[in-house]
Amino acid sequence: MKDFLRVLRRFVPPYKKYLVWNVICNILSAILNLLSFALIIPILNILFRIDETQYTYTDFHFQFFNFETWRGMPEAVKNNFFWFVQDMIETKGGSFALIILGIFLVVATFLKVFTMYMAFFTMIPIRTGVVRDIRNQINKKITELPLGFFSKERKGDIIARVSGDVNEIETSIMSSLDMLFKNPILIIIYLIGMIAISWRLTVFVFILLPVAGYIMGQVGKKLKRKSFEGQQQWGYLMSQIEETLGGLRIIKAFNAEDKIQQRFEKSNNDFRRLTNRVYRRQQMAHPMSEFLGTATIAIVLWYGGSLILSNNSTIDASTFIYYLVIFYSIINPAKDLSKSAYAIQKGLASMDRVDKILQAESNIHDPKDPQPIALHDHIQYNNVWFKYQNDWVLKGINLHIPKGKTVALVGQSGSGKSTLVDLLPRFYDVTDGAITIDDTDIRTATLRDLRELMGNVNQEAILFNDTFFNNIAFGVANATLDEVKAAARIANAHEFIMATPDGYDTNIGDRGGKLSGGQRQRISIARAILKNPAILILDEATSALDTESERLVQEALENLMRNRTTIVIAHRLSTIRNADEICVMHEGEIVERGRHDDLIALNGYYKRLCDMQSF
Ligand SMILES: Nc1ncnc2c1ncn2[C@@H]1O[C@H](COP(=O)(O)OP(=O)(O)O)[C@@H](O)[C@H]1O
Numbered sequence: 082m083k084d085f086l087r088v089l090r091r092f093v094p095p096y097k098k099y100l101v102w103n104v105i106c107n108i109l110s111a112i113l114n115l116l117s118f119a120l121i122i123p124i125l126n127i128l129f130r131i132d133e134t135q136y137t138y139t140d141f142h143f144q145f146f147n148f149e150t151w152r153g154m155p156e157a158v159k160n161n162f163f164w165f166v167q168d169m170i171e172t173k174g175g176s177f178a179l180i181i182l183g184i185f186l187v188v189a190t191f192l193k194v195f196t197m198y199m200a201f202f203t204m205i206p207i208r209t210g211v212v213r214d215i216r217n218q219i220n221k222k223i224t225e226l227p228l229g230f231f232s233k234e235r236k237g238d239i240i241a242r243v244s245g246d247v248n249e250i251e252t253s254i255m256s257s258l259d260m261l262f263k264n265p266i267l268i269i270i271y272l273i274g275m276i277a278i279s280w281r282l283t284v285f286v287f288i289l290l291p292v293a294g295y296i297m298g299q300v301g302k303k304l305k306r307k308s309f310e311g312q313q314q315w316g317y318l319m320s321q322i323e324e325t326l327g328g329l330r331i332i333k334a335f336n337a338e339d340k341i342q343q344r345f346e347k348s349n350n351d352f353r354r355l356t357n358r359v360y361r362r363q364q365m366a367h368p369m370s371e372f373l374g375t376a377t378i379a380i381v382l383w384y385g386g387s388l389i390l391s392n393n394s395t396i397d398a399s400t401f402i403y404y405l406v407i408f409y410s411i412i413n414p415a416k417d418l419s420k421s422a423y424a425i426q427k428g429l430a431s432m433d434r435v436d437k438i439l440q441a442e443s444n445i446h447d448p449k450d451p452q453p454i455a456l457h458d459h460i461q462y463n464n465v466w467f468k469y470q471n472d473w474v475l476k477g478i479n480l481h482i483p484k485g486k487t488v489a490l491v492g493q494s495g496s497g498k499s500t501l502v503d504l505l506p507r508f509y510d511v512t513d514g515a516i517t518i519d520d521t522d523i524r525t526a527t528l529r530d531l532r533e534l535m536g537n538v539n540q541e542a543i544l545f546n547d548t549f550f551n552n553i554a555f556g557v558a559n560a561t562l563d564e565v566k567a568a569a570r571i572a573n574a575h576e577f578i579m580a581t582p583d584g585y586d587t588n589i590g591d592r593g594g595k596l597s598g599g600q601r602q603r604i605s606i607a608r609a610i611l612k613n614p615a616i617l618i619l620d621e622a623t624s625a626l627d628t629e630s631e632r633l634v635q636e637a638l639e640n641l642m643r644n645r646t647t648i649v650i651a652h653r654l655s656t657i658r659n660a661d662e663i664c665v666m667h668e669g670e671i672v673e674r675g676r677h678d679d680l681i682a683l684n685g686y687y688k689r690l691c692d693m694q695s696f
């Protein structure tokens with residue numbers, strides 16, 4: 082419970098206003114409930130002609146600061162109400178009195194259900210607001226966390242957290258708000274009513290209730306762990322669907338539909354088995370509480386009944402029935418209290434999982450006292466070592482890149498080329514050594530300033546489900562159409578964009594699915610051209626293309642690289658032939674460096690790579 086109060090304190094405060102209204106409505110509805118049921122007493126008395134007393138009107142002066150008048154009030158109100166009813170029966174007849182009481186009942190009930198509805202009504206903005214905030218926070222956190230975080234967490238698992246877990250949290254926050262602000266209010270007000278009628282009965286009842294409550298609580302204990310496992314498995318399922326969607330082309334080409342389906346069915350079955358257990362436990366709450374509730378009522382009926390029958394009681398039969406009605410009204414909120422305990426356990430399990438994202442510490446920070454950073458002279462890798470987990474991926478890299486020059490990286494796949502360039506925008510931080518730009522360590526500048534210097538074009542063009550215009554203008558605020566067009570022209574993309582129905586306003590579809598590989602790549606080059614970065618990073622930008630589109634892309638790239646500091650990872654000779662320096666990487670080290678002709682003459686790694694045409 083303490084854990085959950087913390088969750089509430091985190092997410093509910095912006096919606097305090099609604100909570101106050103909710104409490105007010107709940108108090109009103111409980112009082113109106115008591116009043117409307119109080120009408121039962123005179124109705125019963127009239128019908129069964131029980132009440133022999135002759136009532137007279139008493140004059141009663143209520144004073145707010147006089148405690149005695151507070152104490153006298155219920156008795157006086159009751160007396161005058163009974164006098165009023167009796168008077169009406171005598172002058173107008175019994176059935177007329179019933180009609181009037183009926184109208185009272187209808188009006189009081191209308192007011193009661195209205196305030197009840199208003200209580201729910203004020204709860205809704207809290208509920209929708211809290212989940213909106215959590216989703217926003219998750220998405221924000223996802224964009225802030227370093228790339229390294231996501232190689233550990235599966236994508237589908239994260240989606241499961243944004244969908245499933247957030248919904249669990251929603252339910253349990255609602256239950257716990259009810260638990261804190263609704264049910265206690267109802268219970269206390271009904272309880273006051275019950276004590277006012279008969280404190281002896283009420284004391285007896287309240288010895289019974291905790292016993293029933295304890296039995297209920299035992300059932301909920303194991304729920305949290307089970308539901309945690311359930312959500313875990315759900316995340317696993319989501320991951321598989323996401324993988325299937327991404328790999329559909331390969332699944333079909335390799336006739337692997339059955340295999341994928343079997344794998345999915347197995348996990349799905351595991352999920353079902355877990356949820357069976359969770360639901361069974363959960364569903365036990367209802368029958369258990371119904372049974373315990375009725376058993377309690379039976380005992381109260383026996384005790385109260387024998388009090389009345391023994392003739393030394395202060396209450397009469399119709400009041401006892403009213404008492405039972407109130408007691409029955411208390412059972413529902415009490416039942417809800419125990420149900421909330423379940424929901425809260427489930428919610429806590431989900432909160433733990435969501436917090437794995439929300440509370441994740443980014444290990445790549447802005448410095449406290451950031452330095453300005455700019456490239457006027459050179460980029461320098463100084464004895465850089467790096468590992469993802471255990472094995473060194475880069476071992477003592479030294480690299481000097483003068484401004485305006487092009488450095489090419491070649492080497493077998495897995496030799497660490499992409500890792501080397503990922504360190505420059507600080508997608509990962511060096512494990513040892515340092516990278517400097519104009520002798521400023523890149524870790525002393527803000528990430529924003531640092532990344533402002535760079536433009537990336539990767540093997541897989543990363544595009545968004547949006548228009549051509551917005552995809553090209555992605556990294557630049559307030560780009561004009563003319564600027565975007567100019568960039569697209571240089572990237573050889575203008576023509577094919579204009580051939581689409583809406584030109585630059587055409588939507589490119591999910592990840593650019595409607596475009597060919599070469600077209601996608603030219604869009605991402607146009608994006609880099611528009612950003613006009615000081616440093617350009619090309620990671621196998623042409624390796625996914627056929628020769629025809631490669632020529633256009635190649636041309637676009639050459640336009641982009643002109644007079645710009647460039648690190649290019651390339652697999653084709655044509656791209657690197659003119660580089661100012663070629664570095665040959667092998668198992669995390671630069672083993673040869675120089676210009677093309679010199680390296681060929683060296684007759685080493687580079688010569689072999691050239692012969693195999695495999696970089
Ligand atoms: N996110 C990652 N987590 C763990 N290991 C990785 C990750 N990315 C790459 N590696 C490993 O680092 C090594 C270098 O990979 P990479 O830099 O991508 O090589 P290249 O680009 O030259 O093909 C490989 O052994 C690869 O398995």
Ligand SMILES: [Mg+2]
Pocket residue numbers: 498499500
């Ligand atoms: Mg690579």
